[in-house]
Amino acid sequence: MTDRYALFGNPLGHTKSPFIHGEFARQLGDDISYEAIEAPVDGFAAAVRDFVKAGGKGFNVTVPFKVEAAELADEAHEAVVVCGASNCVKVEDGQLVAENFDGVGLVRDIVDNLGVALKGRRVLFAGAGGATRGAVVPFLEAGVGEIVIANRTVSKAEAIRDLLGPRGSVQACGYEDISGGFDIVLNSTSASLSGAALPIPPAAFEGARLAYEMAYGKGKTPFLELAERSGAERLADGVGMLVEQAAEAFAWWRGRRPDTAPVIEAMTIPLE
Numbered sequence: 001m002t003d004r005y006a007l008f009g010n011p012l013g014h015t016k017s018p019f020i021h022g023e024f025a026r027q028l029g030d031d032i033s034y035e036a037i038e039a040p041v042d043g044f045a046a047a048v049r050d051f052v053k054a055g056g057k058g059f060n061v062t063v064p065f066k067v068e069a070a071e072l073a074d075e076a077h078e079a080v081v082v083c084g085a086s087n088c089v090k091v092e093d094g095q096l097v098a099e100n101f102d103g104v105g106l107v108r109d110i111v112d113n114l115g116v117a118l119k120g121r122r123v124l125f126a127g128a129g130g131a132t133r134g135a136v137v138p139f140l141e142a143g144v145g146e147i148v149i150a151n152r153t154v155s156k157a158e159a160i161r162d163l164l165g166p167r168g169s170v171q172a173c174g175y176e177d178i179s180g181g182f183d184i185v186l187n188s189t190s191a192s193l194s195g196a197a198l199p200i201p202p203a204a205f206e207g208a209r210l211a212y213e214m215a216y217g218k219g220k221t222p223f224l225e226l227a228e229r230s231g232a233e234r235l236a237d238g239v240g241m242l243v244e245q246a247a248e249a250f251a252w253w254r255g256r257r258p259d260t261a262p263v264i265e266a267m268t269i270p271l272e
Contacts, residue, residue: 004055005034005253008044008069009062012036014217016267017060020246023266024258032254044068048089048096058090058253060246066100066130073098082164083134088249099252102131103138105245106214106238111142113240113264116184116210119143124182126198126223127189128156128172131214135188136160140168148182150175150200175199181206185227188214192221205230214238220271239267 039047066085086098157172211227
């Protein structure tokens with residue numbers, strides 16, 4: 001019998017998740033279906049109930065439902081509690097168990113796929129939304145030396161600092177107060193989706209080993225262009241993060257982890 005999985009979000013016209021999970025299933029010979037379900041903005045809970053009632057085994061969650069997914073769950077793992085959002089749910093005996101693999105997927109892409117060590121590094125996150133919030137703890141667990149979170153609304157960055165600062169060195173500031181260079185600079189804002197630039201000072205990229213655009217498939221965004229002009233050694237977008245978090249979800253659901261390398265290769269758009 002075919003096991004049913006899905007992605008919930010709105011809108012979903014851009015999603016690559018059915019392709020990714022289809023490739024994983026083909027690799028491992030698993031009989032699954034994976035569909036994109038564009039739930040009404042005010043109808044996520046009802047859509048989930050219908051999916052579970054129809055025999056759904058698990059699902060991923062993307063914007064704007066990640067926070068609601070965490071609230072809807074019967075059980076939430078630590079990563080969900082920490083960041084207040086879930087990107088993956090498993091259905092167990094009719095109960096919803098929530099996880100969040102975004103941060104783990106990001107760390108795996110940077111360390112394993114890109115070969116950039118995190119231990120002892122000084123890291124700048126541009127943006128203080130859910131993506132940054134979900135990444136801070138995995139970065140601290142990977143041994144980074146310091147994390148600085150810059151945001152237009154400084155209070156949002158300070159909220160993450162206050163929540164997660166006891167776990168390691170986490171600082172908060174506005175873009176105008178960014179000082180010194182960083183080993184790794186990441187853009188977790190939605191600015192690149194609209195082609196907007198960020199007011200990150202060029203000095204932040206001096207000596208940077210990596211500039212990482214967490215959006216994917218957008219080519220050389222204004223953020224990456226700034227990073228390149230300012231001396232960043234390497235540029236990357238979020239395709240590896242997307243595939244790696246999907247692999248974590250697949251392994252959690254199915255008990256076997258697929259090979260991510262061929263899927264990342266198939267989806268990578270050259271940053272030219």
